Amino acid sequence: MTTRDSQPAAIELVALTKRYGPGAAAVDTIDLHVEGGSYCCLLGPSGCGKSTTLRMIAGHESVTSGDILLAGKNITDLPAAARGTAMMFQSFALFPHLSAVDNVAFSLKMRGVARGERRARAQELLERVAMGHLAERKPGELSGGQQQRVALARALITRPRALLLDEPLSALDPFLRIQMRAELRRWQQELGLTFIHVTHSQEEAMALADRMVVMNHGAIEQVGTPWEIYNRPASEFVARFMGGHNIIDTGEGKVAVRCDRVQILADSSPRDATQASIPIVVTDVEYQGTHVLLGLQQQGKTLTTHATAEFSAMVPEAAFVDAPFNVGQPGVMQWRPEQAHRLAA
Numbered sequence: 571m572t573t574r575d576s577q578p579a580a581i582e583l584v585a586l587t588k589r590y591g592p593g594a595a596a597v598d599t600i601d602l603h604v605e606g607g608s609y610c611c612l613l614g615p616s617g618c619g620k621s622t623t624l625r626m627i628a629g630h631e632s633v634t635s636g637d638i639l640l641a642g643k644n645i646t647d648l649p650a651a652a653r654g655t656a657m658m659f660q661s662f663a664l665f666p667h668l669s670a671v672d673n674v675a676f677s678l679k680m681r682g683v684a685r686g687e688r689r690a691r692a693q694e695l696l697e698r699v700a701m702g703h704l705a706e707r708k709p710g711e712l713s714g715g716q717q718q719r720v721a722l723a724r725a726l727i728t729r730p731r732a733l734l735l736d737e738p739l740s741a742l743d744p745f746l747r748i749q750m751r752a753e754l755r756r757w758q759q760e761l762g763l764t765f766i767h768v769t770h771s772q773e774e775a776m777a778l779a780d781r782m783v784v785m786n787h788g789a790i791e792q793v794g795t796p797w798e799i800y801n802r803p804a805s806e807f808v809a810r811f812m813g814g815h816n817i818i819d820t821g822e823g824k825v826a827v828r829c830d831r832v833q834i835l836a837d838s839s840p841r842d843a844t845q846a847s848i849p850i851v852v853t854d855v856e857y858q859g860t861h862v863l864l865g866l867q868q869q870g871k872t873l874t875t876h877a878t879a880e881f882s883a884m885v886p887e888a889a890f891v892d893a894p895f896n897v898g899q900p901g902v903m904q905w906r907p908e909q910a911h912r913l914a915a
């Protein structure tokens with residue numbers, strides 16, 4: 571897949587809004603620029619508006635107000651088939667009674683392309699996703715990963731300038747999901763197309779995206795590279811949603827400190843006065859292979875029955891073996907001031 575059939579196109583959302591009813595907007599006046607040829611992941615908790623955003627870009631959902639531009643052209647009111655976008659769905663949505671090649675050729679049939687030509691183009695695309703030898707099989711005779719490749723070929727047959735993917739990996743088992751994730755990334759790079767991928771998985775977005783867009787309640791909380799989102803969360807919501815951070819109220823505002831950047835010392839250990847610290851009690855000890863995850867509670871605070879630990883510390887396995895901790899043990903959580911990232915109020 572080295573030849574490029576179509577030019578990647580930038581996508582621009584301008585004050586894009588969707589209201590399904592009189593309540594809060596599902597998507598509320600969002601502005602976003604997605605660079606042509608980049609891999610963008612829309613991420614957020616259930617109901618935050620990411621699928622609605624994707625469906626509006628695809629033309630499968632009407633827009634209440636605002637604009638969608640593809641390569642500078644306003645496509646807001648164009649029908650889905652005329653936009654230059656293609657969509658790939660969670661369940662792949664393949665027709666069970668059609669062979670792989672007929673599934674891929676289907677949208678050309680709808681456009682009136684002659685049978686010989688559409689089958690030849692479909693076969694060529696199947697070859698490109700290493701599925702040429704299985705072209706006559708029906709979806710039920712293919713593995714999940716193979717079905718995904720057929721779904722990709724089907725999405726590419728109309729030569730889209732942007733591919734929109736709605737939870738494309740969530741129907742796969744965890745092992746295959748990681749394998750197909752790598753394939754998606756490789757395809758995107760080889761095709762050089764703009765990909766917008768909706769997921770609720772932080773890990774998936776971090777693994778795939780050039781740029782991540784974190785959404786909450788119909789609004790964009792933060793846009794950035796995976797590194798920026800993880801290391802410089804803009805808000806408490808982003809830090810909590812991404813996980814791996816302790817949110818600490820310093821009295822002068824909240825800060826986020828990564829769980830692998832705090833150090834846990836036994837009560838008897840000498841303190842380092844240059845570091846910030848909180849007295850803690852260990853509430854959980856979880857072995858996770860390369861590291862041990864300690865659940866921690868600030869000393870003097872009582873856990874409510876439903877609460878999990880207030881803080882977490884990721885201790886490398888070797889360090890834990892040298893200085894183990896037990897549940898109930900008091901100690902100190904400390905961190906260097908430069909590891910504390912201030913959160914917006």
Ligand SMILES: Nc1ncnc2c1ncn2[C@@H]1O[C@H](COP(=O)(O)OP(=O)(O)OP(=O)(O)O)[C@@H](O)[C@H]1O
Nearest residue numbers: 590596597614615616617618619620621622623770
């Ligand atoms: N067809 C619809 N009619 C009415 N409300 C809808 C419709 N589709 C979505 N909504 C509402 O709009 C909001 C955003 O939904 P959306 O599906 O975009 O969220 P999401 O982030 O993709 O969630 P999920 O991860 O669960 O798919 C939710 O409150 C949802 O209930």
